[in-house]
Amino acid sequence: MRANALQQKTITQFDKIADQKGFIVVYPNGTDKSWTTVGNKDLDFLSNLVDSIRSNYSTNDCLFMMGFSQGGFMTYKFALNSSHSLKAIAVGSGNISKATQTASENATQIPVLHFHGNADNIVPFNGTPPFIPPVENTIEWLVSHNGCNRIPVVSTLPDIDLTDNSTVEKYYYGNGDNDSEVTYYKITGGGHTWCGSIPIPIFGETNQDINQSAIIGDYFEKFCSETNGIPNEKGEVFFSLYPNPFNNQLTIQSYANEELTFILYDNLSRKILNERCYTQFNYKYRFPI
Numbered sequence: 001m002r003a004n005a006l007q008q009k010t011i012t013q014f015d016k017i018a019d020q021k022g023f024i025v026v027y028p029n030g031t032d033k034s035w036t037t038v039g040n041k042d043l044d045f046l047s048n049l050v051d052s053i054r055s056n057y058s059t060n061d062c063l064f065m066m067g068f069s070q071g072g073f074m075t076y077k078f079a080l081n082s083s084h085s086l087k088a089i090a091v092g093s094g095n096i097s098k099a100t101q102t103a104s105e106n107a108t109q110i111p112v113l114h115f116h117g118n119a120d121n122i123v124p125f126n127g128t129p130p131f132i133p134p135v136e137n138t139i140e141w142l143v144s145h146n147g148c149n150r151i152p153v154v155s156t157l158p159d160i161d162l163t164d165n166s167t168v169e170k171y172y173y174g175n176g177d178n179d180s181e182v183t184y185y186k187i188t189g190g191g192h193t194w195c196g197s198i199p200i201p202i203f204g205e206t207n208q209d210i211n212q213s214a215i216i217g218d219y220f221e222k223f224c225s226e227t228n229g230i231p232n233e234k235g236e237v238f239f240s241l242y243p244n245p246f247n248n249q250l251t252i253q254s255y256a257n258e259e260l261t262f263i264l265y266d267n268l269s270r271k272i273l274n275e276r277c278y279t280q281f282n283y284k285y286r287f288p289i
Contacts, residue, residue, distance in 0.1 A: 017217035062224035080104035117190025147177035
């Protein structure tokens with residue numbers, strides 16, 4: 001969701017993800033190409049849109065929302081204040097105003113996926129005082145609201161494209177209430193842009209190390225209990241984890257030609273890692289001691 005539906009459709013290319021996953025994807029237009037989190041006018045519009053889609057199409061109970069920029073603000077507003085139950089949300093270059101945070105203290109906890117560049121020139125990484133807090137303060141608020149582990153598992157993602165002037169770190173806060181979590185992708189050097197999309201230099205650097213839309217599609221898929229068809233039988237998988245035992249850093253390396261999901265629990269049965277990994281990968285994770 002963005003204030004301009006055509007731009008959101010073009011930048012995210014989410015039609016392709018929806019076709020792969022069996023999703024219904026909708027790109028709403030904001031009034032005068034704008035969304036407002038003041039009052040409930042736009043909240044009511046989106047609620048009515050969900051009702052209309054469900055009454056006219058065959059759907060299950062898996063409702064997700066993603067938004068960019070103003071659409072990110074609106075995604076948070078809807079998730080925290082709507083009567084509709086969302087499975088998860090994803091936000092790029094958005095934030096939550098202090099007013100929305102204050103009004104949402106009793107909101108239901110849901111999984112959150114957030115992307116933000118620290119060189120964003122439209123929705124500043126350091127916030128817009130006194131109304132909009134710094135992005136990492138908002139992440140702290142989400143972690144507290146969801147009741148997640150306060151210390152994240154930090155993953156430094158491979159710097160695949162050396163020409164995009166940016167790198168990515170992933171912060172995973174698990175073990176939240178209501179099976180919630182917070183996953184935060186910090187794009188160092190990234191601008192007001194959508195990772196993996198066509199660069200728009202006026203908005204800053206566009207990271208090409210990750211595909212934001214693909215990550216969101218995988219994220220939504222894992223929170224939907226509905227399945228279609230019968231899974232294919234998997235062949236033998238080759239991967240290595242080292243060092244073993246490890247102190248606070250673990251490397252996972254795969255030689256398999258398939259996607260894998262690694263879920264890691266600590267000795268108290270708390271989930272501390274939930275990572276969708278791709279073919280021929282080598283990831284390093286830092287864990288709190």
